[in-house]
Amino acid sequence: QQQVKQSPQSLIVQKGGISIINCAYENTAFDYFPWYQQFPGKGPALLIAIRPDVSEKKEGRFTISFNKSAKQFSLHIMDSQPGDSATYFCAASIGGSRLTFGEGTQLTVNP
Amino acid sequence: DGGITQSPKYLFRKEGQNVTLSCEQNLNHDAMYWYRQDPGQGLRLIYYSQIVNDFQKGDIAEGYSVSREKKESFPLTVTSAQKNPTAFYLCASRRAGGPRTGELFFGEGSRLTVL
Numbered sequence: 001q002q003q004v005k006q007s008p009q010s011l012i013v014q015k016g017g018i019s020i021i022n023c024a025y026e027n028t029a030f031d032y033f034p035w036y037q038q039f040p041g042k043g044p045a046l047l048i049a050i051r052p053d054v055s056e057k058k059e060g061r062f063t064i065s066f067n068k069s070a071k072q073f074s075l076h077i078m079d080s081q082p083g084d085s086a087t088y089f090c091a092a093s094i095g096g097s098r099l100t101f102g103e104g105t106q107l108t109v110n111p
Numbered sequence: 112d113g114g115i116t117q118s119p120k121y122l123f124r125k126e127g128q129n130v131t132l133s134c135e136q137n138l139n140h141d142a143m144y145w146y147r148q149d150p151g152q153g154l155r156l157i158y159y160s161q162i163v164n165d166f167q168k169g170d171i172a173e174g175y176s177v178s179r180e181k182k183e184s185f186p187l188t189v190t191s192a193q194k195n196p197t198a199f200y201l202c203a204s205r206r207a208g209g210p211r212t213g214e215l216f217f218g219e220g221s222r223l224t225v226l
Binding site for chain 2: 006009032034036041042043044045046049089093095096097098099100101102103104
């Protein structure tokens with residue numbers, strides 16, 4: 001019930017391409033869905049987040065798509081750049097506390 | 112600058128020894144968290160604290176202990192009872208309430224290696 005499943009585990013994209021990472025959850029009580037970005041040797045940092053009352057949220061090149069009926073949400077990175085190479089984690093929580101994280105996706109953007 | 116400071120950044124320990132990881136924040140956040148990160152397993156919650164002098168077990172609390180005597184500080188002790196302690200440990204804090212109440216702020220982590 002508390003799990004968040006993330007795929008793929010790793011992703012290689014060419015510069016300028018679209019990166020797509022998917023997550024699925026079971027607990028319908030989750031009401032907060034953030035994505036975190038982590039560079040090697042650093043702690044994760046919040047990238048973008050969505051609540052289930054909207055189906056999409058866009059911030060610059062980053063978009064979250066949310067499908068409440070399918071219990072899935074995804075991160076789209078448009079015009080991917082080598083500087084986007086990092087590990088990305090989806091997460092979910094109830095009321096913003098006690099986040100449950102996905103397994104992570106290691107994104108590599110080739111020049 | 113406000114933030115979270117974890118120390119030490121790297122730590123080596125012999126089997127059978129306890130070790131304490133420090134986490135200090137000057138963000139005036141109420142809630143603090145400890146996560147463990149292993150390759151391919153994401154971030155798993157060890158302990159969390161919503162207020163001073165109170166804390167709760169997370170998903171993998173066995174072999175760990177914490178204290179929350181001050182709002183700014185949330186140290187984690189990795190005891191000899193923890194069977195596989197080698198990992199990257201992340202401390203985080205969160206402000207309760209407000210428009211960004213769900214956002215976790217992370218430190219830069221402590222990498223523990225058991226020899």
